[in-house]
Amino acid sequence: MSGDDDERSFFAEKPAQLLATMHSPAKAGPPAKARGIEEKPHYLGHRDRLRERFASAGPDALPDYELLELLLFRLIPRADTKPVAKALLARFGTLAEVLGAPVGLLQEVKGVGPAVALDLKVITATAQRMARGEVHGREILSSWQQLLDYCRSAMAFEAREQFRILFLDKKNTLIADEVQQTGTVDHTPVYPREVVKRALELSATAIILVHNHPSGDPTPSRADIEMTKEIIDAAKRLGISVHDHIIIGRKGYSSMKGLLLI
Known part of the structure; x- marks a missing residue:
């Protein structure tokens, strides 16, 4: 039998096996991990x-x-x-x-x-x-937005009320920033004589009062307004000005001076 006859005989005898081989999918190799290749997360x-x-x-x-x-x-x-x-x-x-x-x-x-x-x-x-660095040592009244940004970053999301005082010199430059009292979720005890005493210790000629409302609503309460007026009266007798009382909340802020409450 010639070589051509052998080849024809081979294809004639095993068509099923050849077709199965031609159309069957290639066997998948071992997974990457099994081949020692670490898959990237x-x-x-x-x-x-x-x-x-x-x-x-x-x-x-x-x-x-x-x-x-x-x-x-x-x-x-x-x-x-x-x-x-x-x-x-x-x-x-x-x-x-x-x-x-x-x-x-x-x-x-x-x-x-x-x-x-x-x-x-x-x-x-x-x-x-970083926010405090934007206002410290600067004339505060000309950096008002930076001051508000700092106060919001420091106090807006506190779980308890904080009473903060910003102490200014005669050029209205910020010389100190202190949290004087920390209270409960809706009240902070504030003593006007302590506020004025600390201002004198720092040789401050003006102050800005700041406190937060954990409820998120920065609207001043009647108690807030009355307490602010007491501090203004005590400070005025010693030549210290109260420029404003800012209330910070998650929903924004309020200025008692802006609201004509002081």
Whole structure:
């Protein structure tokens, strides 16, 4: 039998086997892990893309949860941070409220341990320090918006009332910024004589009073107005001016001077 006959005989005898071989899918090789190749976690590509968007388009191109993700990348290096970021915002509402939340409440969110909660508070403290740097040592009345921004970053999301005093010199330059009292969720005890005494110790010639309303509503209460007038009277007798009393809330701020209450 010739070579051609052998070839024809082979195809004639085994058509089924050949067709099965031609049309059967190739066997999959062993998984990457079995071949000693470590698979890249799916979230790493997402992190790279998010960083690129931030670098090319700037922070305004990212919604709050993605900006929070970027922060969490450094704090949680080996996990998908998107669910954590969304859970934090679902719990607290806004990025500012996340950063302003107490450590204990932050840790109630799944994926946020003590170290992550503390690191978030470090970020908050850094932002507040930057805001304070914008007003410290400057003529405060010409830096009013920076002052409001600082007060909001420092006090708007506090769980308890704080009474803060900004002490100014004769050029209205900020020389000291102190929290004099911390109270409950709706009351802070304030003593006019202590306010004036501290102003004299610092050689301040003017002060600005600031306190927060944890309820979020910055509307002055009757007690707020009466207490402010008592401080004004006590300070005036010693030549100290009270420029304003600002009330800070999550929903904004109010100025007693702007409202013509003092």
